[in-house]
Amino acid sequence: MTHEPLTQNRINDLFAQKSERLLNVYFTAGFPNLDDTCTVLRGLQQAGVDLVEIGMPYSDPVADGETIQQSNMRALDNGMTLKLLFDQLAGCRDGQSGEPVTVPILLMGYVNPVLQFGVEAFCQKCREVGVDGVILPDLPLDLYLSEYAATFRQYGILNVFLITPQTAESRIRLIDSETEGFIYMVSSASITGSVKGISDSMRAYFERIQAMALKNPRLIGFGINNHDTFETACQYANGAIVGSAFIRHLEQEGPSAESIRAFVQTIRS
């Protein structure tokens, strides 16, 4: 089945206006400090980032490498919860404490905290505070389609799925036809933060997917950590996602607007 694209979703609006060199930056909510969520979000928006992916910290992030694991632990130790994140986001969207945040936001995390929150309550909250999409790597596609897709759609929340170099073509087609927003291309079979550079076999995979002429835009993530890797990814996709490199930057340079601007500049130019 195919769906009409959702109206009124910042992610779809973004891709309708811009289809090249999109930069999506990941950071963990509540890291480095509990109240940094809005500061970082604003900093990224001011630095001209196109989309922001906010990590919902989890005790057992199996798809993540050490950098993101540690940011998750720090955030949890700081007292971060999903409920608090929604409260923080409501504040930054409506501009209570500074410039309103208008950049598209995705929440990225693991399925268990979402199940405990309740899927419907979660979608409702996302809608309320202006979250546009989610990435839940351990939510199985078939279960999503049979049990949860209708709820996500009802609240206008996009659910972005991952593909890897090992994902079969038929499965990529299924993901492309059943989901919208964009497709998250994991650059190589790995956890986050462990990919070094872009190899020939990665390029071959990027080309193979490019040639599939999918209906959804594609962003490449994992191993995008500097200007070179960003530019390379942009040759094959609509843009790229930076995660661990930004977490390391926040850890070393802190979340000030200047620090974030400097980081984004090194990626972009």
Add this chain to the structure above:
Amino acid sequence: MEQLIEQATSFEVSDKGFYGNFGGAFIPEMLYPNVEELRQSYRRIMADPAFQADFQALLTDYVGRPTPLFLAKRLSEDIGATIYLKREDLCHTGAHKINNTIGQILMAQRLGKKRIVAETGAGQHGVATATVCALMGLECIVYMGSIDMERQKPNVDRMRMLGATVVPATSGSQTLKDATNEAMRHWINNPVDTHYIIGSVVGPHPYPDMVARFQSVISAETRRQLLEKEGRETPDYMVACVGGGSNAAGAFFHYLNEPTVKLVAAEAAGQGVSTGHSAATTALGKPGVLHGSRTILMQTDDGQVTEPYSISAGLDYPGIGPLHAHLFESGRGIFCNITDEHAVQAGFKLSKLEGIIPALESAHALAALEELPLTPNDVVVVCLSGRGDKDLSTYTKYLD
């Protein structure tokens, strides 16, 4: 030879990998091709007569099966019922874990894998994995929580001597849960040539079902042996400890659809269920997703997995296999919580009454005997999942 691949109808896993509300395959896309390959082939490979022949031959000649069903007379007298011990402690390497690793190494070979990764808690599964890797000449990497590496040092040395690389898991509680996270991450990073030998009936479908089937040799043998000794295939109680639940799944498997057999699962209460230092999953947990399946899980209201505690490294896990979650929810299983103290006492009791030093894990099952309303006519089988050599340093702290 026993028929190992038998249908356990109403407790049979569904096509999608569910036991009632529990199970499934909650895995990131990076693992999907591997898990899917296994899902599509495991039943066919296990049903292949050549596979069965290899599996049976190794269980007999290498593991030393069948393991005895021993009538523990002095313990029976003490408890006031007829108590048999299913002697999995006499398996090669000292625990039931090797039934599964033999099966999975043969599976890995048929899938063309070159390298094995595993997690371990008490080190018994790590040793059993290192053993079969040595036997078959495959590279072996075992993740073990750094706390467990200390408290189960003899097993770390055994794994190294067998040629395995033991990697400390230093994240989180530094025990079994974290070792499992690390093993999964390793598998994500090495998707093509590596097979992950999970050590219990946990993980994404088809692991819980596959591991239960490999372990089901325990109850297949028990039926035959009990028939010889008691003139009946079914005991009144089958008792086993549950960490992830593989020895229990194997001990229960051929009795799942026999309602006269009470299936008793002993969980580790640690210092006590309500002390905050416990691993009694069904008493403290709620439904949730961990390590690829929906199960019962110890967690906070926000869905963060909590750190379990048990004196026994093999039971120090915040979840249980989805089959056991279903046995709990459906009422088919009886779940008991056994404290550290009680388990240690039961371990000393068996040592003195029967000359058998049980693993601390198995001692939880023995302690459960004292919590059941047993009568003199009851016939009880306890799955003695492992021997206690690895736990001597813990036991000796209680010697006075």
